[in-house]
Amino acid sequence: MKVTFNKRDPVYVQVVRHFKEQIATGNLEPGQEIPSRRELANQLKINPNTAQRAYKEMEEAGLIFTQGNSPSKITRDENIISSVREELILEAVEDFVSAIRPIKVPIEEVVGILKEKYNDDVFERRDKND
């Protein structure tokens, strides 16, 4: 478990996003246990309350569930899981579109640059994340 934080977005938002990505890619499986609030806080060097806030959001979104006082687990609801993936993709695309449209760049030019950048640095990146 490792997350690289940016300074722009709130930490708890970034934590939620990280879990969503892990769920979307299947890296975290349905029913799988996730670290306790305190342990996550230790691992990521963040405050336990920040971890708690992230988990609370995920719980309310149905991404994880908690029984008694045992560690939370990833939801087993496949509908939720697949919609997480869709949501992440759509959100990224919509942000991108609203960023790029005001500049009035032809779509094909955008796609060209996009493909180029998408394949960039893929080797170093593979070392880091997988």
Add this chain to the structure above:
Amino acid sequence: MKVTFNKRDPVYVQVVRHFKEQIATGNLEPGQEIPSRRELANQLKINPNTAQRAYKEMEEAGLIFTQGNSPSKITRDENIISSVREELILEAVEDFVSAIRPIKVPIEEVVGILKEKYNDDVFERRDKND
């Protein structure tokens, strides 16, 4: 002059971005006068100090220049202007790539969704902005 603000980013940042877009598209021409700090604040319903901060950033970035106490003007440096366009595009693409890559979606699928969304709502949008 009209800008729709989101709540995520600081207002002064959004103002700067708006001007960059206008410069990049040629909607604001080299040497063209822009509203005074106080007038911009009036138009956008923001605090004069926020307008001042935005202009200060733009001045430091060489996007605008100010002589004496007459209203600031768009730079006449074509290098800066074209690099603004490049910068906006590259930044958007890089943000998008780093948002989409962790989800491990095939690039062609992404491009498909992107093209679809890019052409979406183009009619209503045209009414509003042009």
Add this chain to the structure above:
DNA sequence: TCCAGTGTATTAATCAGTTAATACACATTC
């Protein structure tokens, strides 16, 4: 039993951004 680890809740402190209130020098216009 008791204790360590869990989830949960409450309150305080911190921080960035924004707004606000003034002030000053300058120049253009009336």
Add this chain to the structure above:
DNA sequence: GAATGTGTATTAACTGATTAATACACTGGA
């Protein structure tokens, strides 16, 4: 020359979001 409208600077207050500190209740196992 006075007035108005520029740009610029300084300082303080406010506000909402975020993070931090602390406490409480529960439970499963040693």
